[in-house]
Amino acid sequence: MQPRNMSMSGVVDLAAVKAAQEAKAKAEQARAEAARQGGGGAVSPTDLVIDVDEAGFERDVLQLSTQVPVVIDFWAEWCEPCKQLSPLLERLALDYAGRFVLARIDVDANQMLMQQFGVQGIPAVFAVVAGQALPLFQGTAGEAQIRQTLDQLIQVGEERFGLTGLAVDPDAEPGVQPAAQQVPAGPYDALLEAAVQALDAGDLAGAVQAYKNVLSDDPGNTEARLGLTQAELLQRVQGLDPQRVRAEAAERPADAQAQIAAADLDLVGGHVEDAFTRLIDTVRRTVGDDRDAVRLRLLDLFEVVGADDPRVAAARRSLARALF
Numbered sequence: 001m002q003p004r005n006m007s008m009s010g011v012v013d014l015a016a017v018k019a020a021q022e023a024k025a026k027a028e029q030a031r032a033e034a035a036r037q038g039g040g041g042a043v044s045p046t047d048l049v050i051d052v053d054e055a056g057f058e059r060d061v062l063q064l065s066t067q068v069p070v071v072i073d074f075w076a077e078w079c080e081p082c083k084q085l086s087p088l089l090e091r092l093a094l095d096y097a098g099r100f101v102l103a104r105i106d107v108d109a110n111q112m113l114m115q116q117f118g119v120q121g122i123p124a125v126f127a128v129v130a131g132q133a134l135p136l137f138q139g140t141a142g143e144a145q146i147r148q149t150l151d152q153l154i155q156v157g158e159e160r161f162g163l164t165g166l167a168v169d170p171d172a173e174p175g176v177q178p179a180a181q182q183v184p185a186g187p188y189d190a191l192l193e194a195a196v197q198a199l200d201a202g203d204l205a206g207a208v209q210a211y212k213n214v215l216s217d218d219p220g221n222t223e224a225r226l227g228l229t230q231a232e233l234l235q236r237v238q239g240l241d242p243q244r245v246r247a248e249a250a251e252r253p254a255d256a257q258a259q260i261a262a263a264d265l266d267l268v269g270g271h272v273e274d275a276f277t278r279l280i281d282t283v284r285r286t287v288g289d290d291r292d293a294v295r296l297r298l299l300d301l302f303e304v305v306g307a308d309d310p311r312v313a314a315a316r317r318s319l320a321r322a323l324f
Helices: 019-036 057-066 078-094 111-116 144-161 189-200 204-217 224-236 242-251 256-268 273-285 288-305 310-323
Strands: 049-051 070-075 101-106 125-131 131-136
Touching: 019 204, 049 078, 057 070, 057 101, 057 125, 070 078, 078 101, 078 144, 131 144, 131 189, 189 224, 189 273, 204 224, 204 256, 224 256, 242 256, 256 288, 273 288, 273 310, 288 310
Parallel strands: 049 101, 070 101
Antiparallel strands: 070 125, 125 131
16 A cells, blocks of 8 residues: 655645644543543553554554554664664653554565655654654664654644544553544534545635635634645646746746746645745845745745745745845
8 A cells, every 4th residue: 555645745635634723622632531431442552563564554554643643663674773773662652652653664575665655775764644654764863862853743743633642551452443533523624624525526726715715714724724825736736737837947047937836846746845945046036026926935835845844944044045
């Protein structure tokens, strides 16, 4: 089973995005309710470290990642550094007590998964959060560095997707799949679901309008704001001739609109850093209204990718240097 969104690098997965604070509050409420009812839905500590293969990837990683961040340890029996890193990750999974689940993948037995994640060498550690895959680190690392990385991952899971982890009960029966959290519907869930359905049907104009309907009543709705930004991006690139757009951008490096169109295509194609670099270079080449248009489009693309993405942080620093 191919990991979803790998070709998009987790950029445009509208169905997976949750309203940050609203979703977090709902998930916390469901978690507290499960604990109040005597640990219903809790997992055994032994279920925090699992072995995963290609056949079970959909169930054991993708589905589970909608409830808790899943950290993936790519390893092999012959890999000596893996024998140092894997036990440390397993111990940390227990220490974090349900804030993430560790999935171990033997690369010798699962070559397809190794290729789909773009693993170049082992040990390699990735994560899947709400169906979105992202690299964490390759090679060995110290415990303090790994803990810092895990803390950042968990923070992203909580703040962007409302994932507060799994309840752990030492008396729970091992091997029982955690029950999906049932959360109360929000006041705009129906409208947001209509937007996602419109996207699935290819009705980008309908999705844009659905998100605008939410924002007209609730301007601070995080999910609608992000969904609108992403839907408008898809709408802009719809019908573009990529070959022509890129040719025009190459011929006219100081043409703001040509570079903006090419950057949109870069981002939708998963070339995040290329899109950012293109627009930052254009900021340096332009002045006045053109420069401002490029800057504003770059800020829109930052919103699409997410403020917590390290590529956005690096691009913001580069933009500041270009402007000042």
